[in-house]
Amino acid sequence: MQYFPAALDRLTEQFARLPGIGTKSAQRLALYMLSLPPEEAEAFANAILEAKRTVTCCTVCRNLTDGELCPICRNPKRDPSVVCVVADPKDVAAIERTKEYRGRYHVLHGVISPMNHVGPDDLQIKSLLERVAAGGVDEVIMATNPDTEGEATAMYLSRLLRPFGVKVTRLAYGIPVGSHLEYADEATLLRALEGRRDM
Amino acid sequence: MQYFPAALDRLTEQFARLPGIGTKSAQRLALYMLSLPPEEAEAFANAILEAKRTVTCCTVCRNLTDGELCPICRNPKRDPSVVCVVADPKDVAAIERTKEYRGRYHVLHGVISPMNHVGPDDLQIKSLLERVAAGGVDEVIMATNPDTEGEATAMYLSRLLRPFGVKVTRLAYGIPVGSHLEYADEATLLRALEGRRDM
Numbered sequence: 001m002q003y004f005p006a007a008l009d010r011l012t013e014q015f016a017r018l019p020g021i022g023t024k025s026a027q028r029l030a031l032y033m034l035s036l037p038p039e040e041a042e043a044f045a046n047a048i049l050e051a052k053r054t055v056t057c058c059t060v061c062r063n064l065t066d067g068e069l070c071p072i073c074r075n076p077k078r079d080p081s082v083v084c085v086v087a088d089p090k091d092v093a094a095i096e097r098t099k100e101y102r103g104r105y106h107v108l109h110g111v112i113s114p115m116n117h118v119g120p121d122d123l124q125i126k127s128l129l130e131r132v133a134a135g136g137v138d139e140v141i142m143a144t145n146p147d148t149e150g151e152a153t154a155m156y157l158s159r160l161l162r163p164f165g166v167k168v169t170r171l172a173y174g175i176p177v178g179s180h181l182e183y184a185d186e187a188t189l190l191r192a193l194e195g196r197r198d199m
Numbered sequence: 200m201q202y203f204p205a206a207l208d209r210l211t212e213q214f215a216r217l218p219g220i221g222t223k224s225a226q227r228l229a230l231y232m233l234s235l236p237p238e239e240a241e242a243f244a245n246a247i248l249e250a251k252r253t254v255t256c257c258t259v260c261r262n263l264t265d266g267e268l269c270p271i272c273r274n275p276k277r278d279p280s281v282v283c284v285v286a287d288p289k290d291v292a293a294i295e296r297t298k299e300y301r302g303r304y305h306v307l308h309g310v311i312s313p314m315n316h317v318g319p320d321d322l323q324i325k326s327l328l329e330r331v332a333a334g335g336v337d338e339v340i341m342a343t344n345p346d347t348e349g350e351a352t353a354m355y356l357s358r359l360l361r362p363f364g365v366k367v368t369r370l371a372y373g374i375p376v377g378s379h380l381e382y383a384d385e386a387t388l389l390r391a392l393e394g395r396r397d398m
Binding site: 003004005006007011013014018021027028031032033034036038042043044046047048052055064066071089090092093 | 206209210212220224226232240248265
């Protein structure tokens with residue numbers, strides 16, 4: 001790409017490092033950025049710097065926050081005796097969208113993944129154990145993704161939590177609402193059968 | 200998205216404004232940016248600011264450059280008597296990749312598009328006419344995209360250029376190399392037939 005100024009190539013490289021952005025998209029985004037009025041491009045750069053500067057992890061649940069505690073840990077109406085363990089801040093947002101869960105969270109910031117060199121010490125597991133050890137927690141809900149790594153992480157955590165005598169539960173597996181039986185895979189159908197309930 | 204800090208939401212909004220980035224992708228990118236080490240996030244922001252500060256348009260051909268003239272206009276080996284008119288800096292890069300074209304360029308920065316309120320005055324047309332009027336140009340090659348707006352812009356320009364007595368040509372239409380006849384659309388096949396050559 002020696003046809004473009006070096007600063008543009010550098011910006012393209014930066015965009016290409018983002019997940020899901022290929023070289024062609026990165027070039028398109030870099031050219032788009034150049035086509036913006038200077039103050040809008042500056043606003044973009046400042047949004048990055050400001051987010052990086054102000055956003056930290058909640059000291060209790062490790063969710064993202066711009067204070068010491070996240071809005072959920074700050075909220076006295078949220079039940080501190082139920083802790084939902086998720087892999088990622090995105091998952092907190094997903095569960096919050098149900099508008100039904102009234103407990104608190106604990107964000108692991110990843111799952112155990114030997115393939116990607118992520119071990120238990122790279123995750124917010126110690127902080128979870130300390131939180132449970134401090135008392136006041138009756139139930140820990142495992143809400144990691146239903147894939148191999150999410151499962152393994154949930155299994156690992158449930159074993160670690162057993163000595164504390166808290167109830168450890170797992171999100172239910174089954175047919176997604178609104179889907180069709182014929183398109184469900186065997187593993188999901190099997191779990192749905194196993195988890196059947198009285199009507 | 201009231202589950203995230205305001206600064207994160209603002210960064211998500213900035214990403215969502217980029218072309219081809221939806222709300223979900225924007226959130227993923229913003230969270231990724233937060234997961235980067237501070238110096239890498241800063242490097243990203245600085246790449247935007249630096250590109251915006253240093254990249255300008257070549258005073259002759261309006262291609263992107265970090266000097267007064269772009270590398271192509273600066274190169275004495277490039278034939279100044281042939282000017283290839285393209286809509287976008289991306290198209291310069293595309294033609295340069297052929298490694299065969301030895302003339303110069305003129306970048307319009309868009310095409311005439313009444314639907315998007317882009318008229319001739321919003322494009323680098325005046326600078327093209329001034330360049331041709333100054334003399335030394337024998338041929339102008341229209342290399343706008345072969346769609347309605349690109350065609351209309353090329354047609355409009357060729358009419359404006361007629362009084363100057365320069366040769367105005369158009370990129371050939373036809374079957375793309377390596378493609379299959381059965382997948383070619385009728386318009387392309389018709390143009391390929393019309394443009395057939397002796398073997």
